Amino acid sequence: MLVLLPAMAAAQTASDAAPAPAITLPAVEVIAPSPLAGIGIDRDKVPGTARSLGAEDFARTASPYVTDTLFQRIPDISLSDPNGNSAVQELSYRGFAASPLQGTPQGLAVYMSGIRLNEAFGDTVNWDLIPTNAIDRADVWTNNPVFGLNALGGAVSLQMKNGFTFDGFEAEMQGGSFGRRSGAAEYGVQLGDYSGYLAAQTVHDSGWRFKSPTNLARVFGDIGWRSAGSELHLIAMAASTSVGASAATPVQLLERDDRAVYTTPQTTRNRAALIGLNGTQSLTDTWSLQGNLYIRGFQQHHEDGNLADTERCSNSASPQFRDHLCLQDDGFPRPNPVTTAFRDQFAILDQNNNPIPCPPGSGNSCGTTPYGTIDRTATRATTVGGSLQATNTGQVFEHGNHLVVGGSIDRSTVGFVADSTLGFVNPDLTTTINPAIPGNGAIIHTLSGIGYAPLSIDTRNTYYGAYALDTFDLAAGVAATAGARLNLADITIQDRLGTSPDLNGKHSYARLNPVAGLTYKFAAGLTAYAGYSEANRAPTPLELACSNKAKPCLLENFLVADPSLKQVVARTYETGVRGNMPIPGGRLEGKAGLFRIDSTDDIVNLASLIAGRGFFQNVPGTRRQGLETSLQYQSDQWTAYAGYSLIDATYQFTGDLPSPNNPLADANGNVQVVPGKSIPGIPLHQAKFGFDFMPTPQWKLGADAVAVGSRFFFGDDANQNKKLPGYRLLNLHTSYQVTKEVQVFLLLNTAFDRRYALFGTFFDPRASANVGLPIILTDHR
Numbered sequence: 001m002l003v004l005l006p007a008m009a010a011a012q013t014a015s016d017a018a019p020a021p022a023i024t025l026p027a028v029e030v031i032a033p034s035p036l037a038g039i040g041i042d043r044d045k046v047p048g049t050a051r052s053l054g055a056e057d058f059a060r061t062a063s064p065y066v067t068d069t070l071f072q073r074i075p076d077i078s079l080s081d082p083n084g085n086s087a088v089q090e091l092s093y094r095g096f097a098a099s100p101l102q103g104t105p106q107g108l109a110v111y112m113s114g115i116r117l118n119e120a121f122g123d124t125v126n127w128d129l130i131p132t133n134a135i136d137r138a139d140v141w142t143n144n145p146v147f148g149l150n151a152l153g154g155a156v157s158l159q160m161k162n163g164f165t166f167d168g169f170e171a172e173m174q175g176g177s178f179g180r181r182s183g184a185a186e187y188g189v190q191l192g193d194y195s196g197y198l199a200a201q202t203v204h205d206s207g208w209r210f211k212s213p214t215n216l217a218r219v220f221g222d223i224g225w226r227s228a229g230s231e232l233h234l235i236a237m238a239a240s241t242s243v244g245a246s247a248a249t250p251v252q253l254l255e256r257d258d259r260a261v262y263t264t265p266q267t268t269r270n271r272a273a274l275i276g277l278n279g280t281q282s283l284t285d286t287w288s289l290q291g292n293l294y295i296r297g298f299q300q301h302h303e304d305g306n307l308a309d310t311e312r313c314s315n316s317a318s319p320q321f322r323d324h325l326c327l328q329d330d331g332f333p334r335p336n337p338v339t340t341a342f343r344d345q346f347a348i349l350d351q352n353n354n355p356i357p358c359p360p361g362s363g364n365s366c367g368t369t370p371y372g373t374i375d376r377t378a379t380r381a382t383t384v385g386g387s388l389q390a391t392n393t394g395q396v397f398e399h400g401n402h403l404v405v406g407g408s409i410d411r412s413t414v415g416f417v418a419d420s421t422l423g424f425v426n427p428d429l430t431t432t433i434n435p436a437i438p439g440n441g442a443i444i445h446t447l448s449g450i451g452y453a454p455l456s457i458d459t460r461n462t463y464y465g466a467y468a469l470d471t472f473d474l475a476a477g478v479a480a481t482a483g484a485r486l487n488l489a490d491i492t493i494q495d496r497l498g499t500s501p502d503l504n505g506k507h508s509y510a511r512l513n514p515v516a517g518l519t520y521k522f523a524a525g526l527t528a529y530a531g532y533s534e535a536n537r538a539p540t541p542l543e544l545a546c547s548n549k550a551k552p553c554l555l556e557n558f559l560v561a562d563p564s565l566k567q568v569v570a571r572t573y574e575t576g577v578r579g580n581m582p583i584p585g586g587r588l589e590g591k592a593g594l595f596r597i598d599s600t601d602d603i604v605n606l607a608s609l610i611a612g613r614g615f616f617q618n619v620p621g622t623r624r625q626g627l628e629t630s631l632q633y634q635s636d637q638w639t640a641y642a643g644y645s646l647i648d649a650t651y652q653f654t655g656d657l658p659s660p661n662n663p664l665a666d667a668n669g670n671v672q673v674v675p676g677k678s679i680p681g682i683p684l685h686q687a688k689f690g691f692d693f694m695p696t697p698q699w700k701l702g703a704d705a706v707a708v709g710s711r712f713f714f715g716d717d718a719n720q721n722k723k724l725p726g727y728r729l730l731n732l733h734t735s736y737q738v739t740k741e742v743q744v745f746l747l748l749n750t751a752f753d754r755r756y757a758l759f760g761t762f763f764d765p766r767a768s769a770n771v772g773l774p775i776i777l778t779d780h781r
Contacts, residue, residue: 029042029043030042030043031043031046031050031052031139032139032157032159033046033144033146033402033404033469033471034146034147034389034404034406034467034469035111035114035115035116035146035147035148035155035157035387035408036114036278036290036291036292036387036389036406037113037114037159037278037280037290038280038288038290038389038391038404039288039391039393039402041402041471044479044519044521044527044578045402045471045473045479045481045519046481046517046519046529047143047479047481047516047517047518047519047529047530047531048141048142048143048144048517048529048531048533048572048574049140049141049142049143049154049574049576049591049593049595049628050139050140050141050142051073051074051139051140052137052138052139052140053069053070053073053074053137053138053140054136054137055135055136055137055161055166057069057073057138058132058133058135058138059133060692060733061704062172062174062733062745062747063132064087064132064182064184064201064203064216065086065087065089065127065128065132066127066130066132066135066138066158067079067089067091067127068086069132069138070091070138070140070156071091071706072688072690072704072706073641073643073688074093074140074643075628075629075630075643075644075645075686075688076093076094076626076628076645076647076686077091077092077093077140078091078092078647078682078683078686078708079091079092079758080092080681080758080759081757081758081759082099082101082104082247082248082759082761083100083101083243083245083246083247083268084209084212084245084246084247084248084249084261084759085207085212085214085243085244085245085246086214087127087128087203087205087214087216087241087243088100088101088126088127088128088243088245088268089127089758090104090759091108091125091127092681092682093108093140093153093154093156094142094153094154094595094597094624094626094647095107095153095597095624095647095649095679095682096108096152096153096154096597096624098110098118098125098127098156099124099125100124100125100126100127100128101124102121102122102124102542103122103542103605104124104605105543105602105603105604105605105616106118106122106123106124106125106150106537106540107150107152107153107537107568107570108125108150108151108152108153108154108155108156109147109148109149109150109151109154109155109156110125110155110156110157110158111147111155111156111157111158112130112158112160112237113158113159113160113233113235113276113278113292114276114278114292114387115274115276115292115294115296115385116148116383116385116410117130118149118150119298119379119381120298120381120383120412120413120414120459120461120541121379121381121414121416121459121540121541121542122540122541122542122543123149123150123537123540126241126270126272126298126300128216128239128241128243128270129218129237129239129241129270129272130158130218130239131184131199131200131201131218131219131220131237131239132184132201133170133172133184133185133186133199133201134160134161134186134197134199134201134220135158135159135160135161136159136160136161136162136165136166137158137159138156138157138158138159139156139157139159140154140155140156140157141154141155141156141157142154142572142574142595143515143517143531143532143533143572143574144469144515144533145467145483145484145485145513145514145515145533145534145535146404146467146469146483146485146515148408148463148465148467148485148487149463149465149487149489149536149537149538150535150537151535151537152535152536152537152568152570152597152599153570153597153624160220160222160235161186161188161197161199161222162188162195162197162222162224162233163188163189163190163194163195163196163197163222163223163224164190164195164224164226165188166186166188166197167188167189167190168187168188169185169186169187170185170186170187171183171184171185171186172184172185176747177208178205178206178207178208179204179205179206179207179213180203180204180205180206181203181204181205182201182202182203182204182205183201183202184199184200184201184202185199185200185201186198186199186200187199193225193226193227194223194224194225195222195223195224195225195226196221196222196223196224197220197221197222197223197224198219198220198221198222199219199220199221200217200218200219200220201216201217201218201219202216202217202218203215203216204216207244207246208259209246209258209259209260209261210246210259210260210261211244211246211261211264211265211266212244212245212246212261213242213243213244214241214242214243214244215241215242215243216239216240216241216242217239217240217241218237218238218239218240218241219236219237219238219239220235220236220237221235221236221237222234222235222236223235229281229282230279230280230281230282231279231280232277232278232279233277233278233279234275234276234277235274235275235276235277235278236273236274236275236276237272237273237274238272238273238274239270239271239272239273240269240270240271241269241270241271242267242268242269242270243267243268243269243270244265244266244267245266245267245268246261246266247261247262247266248262248759248760248761248763249261249262250262250763250765250777250779250781251779251781252775252777252778252779253773253775253777256774256775258755261429262429262763263305263306263307263372263425263429263430263431264305264429264430264431265303265304265305265374265430265431266303266304266305267302267303268300268301268302268303269300269301269302270298270299270300271297271298271299271300272296272297272298272299273296273297274294274295274296274297275294275295275296276292276293276294276295276296277292277293277294278290278291278292279291279292285394286392286393286394287390287391287392287394288390288391288392289388289389289390289391290387290388290389290390290391290406291386291387291388291389292386292387293385293386294383294384294385294386295382295383295384296382296383296384297380297381297382297383298379298380298381298382298383299378299379299380299381300377300378300379301376301377301378302376302377302378303374303375303376304374304375304376305372305373305374305375305423305425305430305431306372306373306374306375306431307370307371307372307425307767307768307771308371308372308373308422308423308425309327309328309451309767310325310326310327310328310348310366310371311325311326311327311328311329311366311367312324312325312326312358312364312365312366312367313325313326313343313346313347313366314326314329314343316338316340316343317340317343317344317347318340318343318344320355321343321344321347321355323357323358323366324347324348324355324356324357324358324366325347325348325355325356325357325358325366325371325439326343326346326347326348326366327346327347327348327446327450327451327452328346329342329343329346344447345446345447345448345450346446346447346448346450346451347446347447348422348439348444348445348446348452349444349445349446349447350422350439350442350443350444351442351443351444351445351454356422356438356439356442356444357438357439358438359436359437359438367770368770369424369437369770370424370425370426370768370770370771370772371422371423371424371425371437372422372423372424372425372431373420373421373422373423373431373444373452374420374421374423374431375418375419375420375421376418376419376420376421377416377417377418378415378416378417378418379414379415379416380414380415380416381412381413381414381415382412382413383410383411383412384410384411385408385409385410385411386408386409387406387407387408387409388406388407388408389404389405389406389407390404390405390406391403391404396472399472399473399474400472400473400479401470401471401472401473402470402471403468403469403470403471404467404468404469404470404483405467405468405469406466406467406468407464407465407466407467408463408464408465409462409463409464409465410461410462410463411460411461411462411463412459412460412461412462413458413459413460414458414459414460414461414541415456415457415458416455416456416457416458416459417454417455417456417457418454418455419443419454419455420443420444420452421433421441421442421443421444422439422440422441422442422444423440423441424437424440425768425771426771426772427771427772427773427774429768429771429773449499449500453499453500454497454499455497455500456495456496456497457493457494457495457496457500457503458493458494458496459491459492459493459494459541460490460491460492461489461490461491461541462489462490463487463488463489463538464486464487464488464489465485465486465487465488466485466486467483467484467485467486468483468484469481469482469483469515470482470483477520477521477522478518478519478520478521479518479519480516480517480518481515481516481517481518481519481531482514482515482516482517483514483515483516484512484513484514484515485512485513485515486510486511486512486513487509487510487511487512487513487536487538488508488509488510489507489508489509489510489538489567490506490507490508491506491507491508491509491538491539491540491541491544492505492506492507493505493506493507493541493544505544507538507539507544509536509538509539509567511536511567511569513533513534513535513536514532514533514534515531515532515533515534516531516532516533517529517530517531517532517533518530518531523579525579525580525581526577526578526579526581527577527578527579528575528576528577529574529575529576529577529578529593530574530575531572531573531574531575532571532572532573533571533572534569534570534571534572535569535570535572536567536568536569536570537567537568538567539565539566539567539568539603539616543565543603543616544565565601565603565616565617565618566601566618567601568599568600568601568602568603568618569599569600569601570597570598570599571597571598571599572595572596572597573595573596573597574593574594574595574596575593575594576591576592576593576594576628577591577592577593578590578591578592578593579591583633585635585636586633586634586635586636586638587633587634587635588631588632588633589631589632589633589634590629590630590631590632591628591629591630592627592628592629592630593627593628593629594625594626594627595624595625595626595628596623596624596625597623597624597625598621598622598623598652599621599622599623599624600620600621601618601619601620602618602619602621602622603616603617603618603619604616604617604618604619604657606657606658606659607658607659607660607661607715619651619653619655619657620652620653620655621651621652621653622649622650622651622652622679623648623649623650623651623652624647624648624649624650624679624682625647625648626645626646626647626648627644627645627646628643628644628645628646629643629644629645630642630643630644631643637693637694637695638691638692638693638694639691639692640689640690640691640692641688641689641690641691642687642688642689643686643687643688643689644685644686644687644688645685645686646684646685647682647683647684647686648678648684649678649679649682650675650676650677650678650679651673651674651675651676651677651679651717652675652676653673653675654672654673654674654675655672655673656668656670656671656672656673657670657671657673657717657718658670659671659715659716659717659718659762660764661715661761661762661763661764661780662715662716662718662720662721662762662780663721663762663780664718664720664721671716671717671718671720672718673717673718677717677718677719678711678712678719679712679717680711680712680713680714680715680716680717681711681712681714681759682711683708683709683710683711683726684709684710684711685707685708685709685726686706686707686708686709687706687707688704688705688706688707689704689705690702690703690704690705691703697737698736698737698738699734699735699736699737700734700735700736701732701733701734701735702732702733702734703730703731703732703733704730704731704733705728705729705730705731706728706729707726707727707728707729708726708727708728709726710723710724710725710726711723711724711726711760712724713760713761713762713781714759714760714761714762715761715762716762721781724757724759724760725756725757727754727756727757728752728754729749729750729754729756730750730751730752731747731748731749731750731751732747732748732751733745733746733747733748734746760781761781762780762781763780764780765777765778765779765780
């Protein structure tokens, strides 16, 4: 449960912020068909699904997290929570992810004011960096390759506020359960041809689970100028966030205390800053230019306490390693006969290359000591880029036409470092340094560099794009769209330490992605559409550096080899109808559509036979197909919405995939996949609905509900195990406009106070045998 109050405002943009006899949703007739906001196209001429949310939608949820509002209002968006913290949840649209978690294959392109937000190293999306009170509009696209790399399932384009679109001052304060305290303020002003806008947002949340605090601070600003035919905006953003990630926890521990955490510390600190220049220029009555330039910096520091995968070195190792600490070698294929060199490569050494002796005591003290590691990574990235686009709205052969031609370039340099410090896992599952245990506090590596090894690499990514998209009015109510985008990607990885030459490599990818579609307007309020498009994504530096099955990585900490991966290509087919019509007392709007997305060479993150490690691999084919529907009703006193989605995400090949912690895996730690097996983590069914009712012009009350179906655990690619249960949520809210300037509101989230899970995976319960837990873990979930 979360109770939040009060709020105050001197100028409001939300629909519940000012007393009025009617609730009016924004009438959005046009939508920008590319990341650059320019002259938009009639929404009824888009041969695909394009959904929009306005600033009032983000204000309505009163959440500081972008993903909460997108999830609530878009039928086929789902959330998972591998980090165990709502500030850094993973968003999935049509079964494709935009996640902050390194190691999750990404499938959505995300932009803010025309600037790409997918991070350079892993294409991740750090939703926690985005100030929600500064969002003017969010467009969620499908079937449009113009959005470039990663738009396999679609794209999310955020347009931010400026002094021309927001005028006045608004401030909000919240306080609630689990130590939640947050504040937000924004100010916009227009002075003749000039404008200014500034927004700030802070959040502190202690978290309902142990060791899961959240601290966010975010600022966005815009200085604008416009005159006849010209507009220019200088934008800036800065954010600093710190998140405690409680992550997945064994079900047996959760049954004892649902706040439990499995191994700590687990913290992520993000820093980001951005400066950009966006502009538009009218050239003639029909031609205009749009463009941007930007520079963006990003830093991430991650600390993760884990159980170490160690054992006493074999007696067949060299004498200097016997009775010393080694990496567990059971998962490695062994030569016959087993050689001394094979055993020696698993010896664990400190930063001075000294082997680490077993603790004093009789017996196998290395095997009975609960060793842990504190794994640390640091990422520092700088991206510079720009886009230029020309738009023409002139007629062609006396038929309406909308042409967009443009190009973009994004160049990133990334420095990534990682190491592991040997530690001790206490009975409360905290990993600390125990001076009584030899080697504790040392930065470790194995003799061969497998498993544990300090790492320092540089990567350089350059992404080029050129595109054209044309929509031509064939006849009254009939429009045809055709276009294509050429994507080029050059990626270079360089080992700075000289100890991992397998990491060095250069990779280039190129592809031309077409799009075609048709819309037909049956009547003033009813349109049918059909479309086909292709999109691709290049493997990220992270995936390329961890794609060798023989040298798996402890994601994201150890990257050890660099064989090539193929680029992913997605082919989207979709058709549907959309319409709106007046009904007695109000207006009704609806959408219904079918889609199929076939992907070849999809990249998946697979577990290794070596405990706790994984690698990336192409698989021949996957399919996401389904149905999406939505309805929205508006009247003077009522606003209501409902949506349903069915997403059938399946593998389309036959083969074995590693899943060694799956209790039903075969003797080699594999599960067999056949066409039609569901991709884990994606619920088949989702239903969402909500309403707002104004009993008086000052008082509003409402509710939002979601029902999400069950999904398979990650690692259960053969669909053999029990599913992660579905869940239902009800959130209630009410607000009262005390005066023109002051409003109070109350939110009650998860009104039934039910516990539910958004993420499930498997682990090896034997790994914690020596920790001293009050129970013996036997369940792999």
